[in-house]
Amino acid sequence: MNDIENGQIEDEDVPLSPNEVKQLKRKKGSQYCFWFRNDEPLITIGPHWPFPLFLTVVLILGTYYIGFIFYKSDILFRIVQSCSGLFLILTFLITALKNQGINYKSSNTAFTEHWCSICSMHKSKGTIHCKDCNICIRGYDHHCIWIGKCVGEGNQFAFNVFILAFLVFFLINYVLLLI
Template structure:
């Protein structure tokens, strides 16, 4: 054996060819993928899709109850509460539908530690295989059952905005209750 066989290839990442992408397009692991740009999905629905659906219904009914039944007199309270509720609902929908960073890019590295035997592809640096979603996620943070899928590099910012919107919604409604 010579030294070239043992060392990794240090080439840049190579995207999948068109045939491989078409095979992976609709369903990848336990994810359903929709609307593609540059052969990566923009919208994905995770394996735990009933939880986000349930939470959307609860958020809509909850904001309606708080804004239009609980605050019966003050129109200003209704407007402020409705705007914060709308921001919360829209940020949640955006987070739960956004692609979390599904790995569609193969690496040229020949090390076995970068190979995912389940996905049958090399993983780029920072990619981890999620057992719930059954796919490799770039920049994997955690699997969140409430958004129905993983939080990764693709939806990390949207997830943080949703958490902020959740905090703002409850602080606003708490302050409005004290007034």
């Protein structure tokens, strides 16, 4: 077990309070973790947090512009466009905030081929250490700067739904533009 989990600091034998242990768990690598369930974070913010913040503003303003300023037509078109835009923004926020599969399981096993020397943790199969996030990610797919963190086991489905919502949004707006 690492020092955070057993509640002790390496240099001192003074046990930490549960609040202090929780504070130490909030920052894992370059990730900020929030809302824990069973010692797994539900919401994480990655090291490139300005990019998803910027993209959220662009999506909100762009959807508003397309739906209410650009289209001067029937209310039905605005409703369809607004619903697709809202779905796009919600799927993006879920993808950008959802835990991507941070490896929180540690082990006292000796150094093996499944040991991350940087995180000092045992890695399960498919877990890869991301140099940008400075943490091991289960089911690592890639690091996406636009969501500000990695795509992994925890947010892979949400990422795929976001890409689909992105395509649907632009297809709907292209069709509405032609009508």
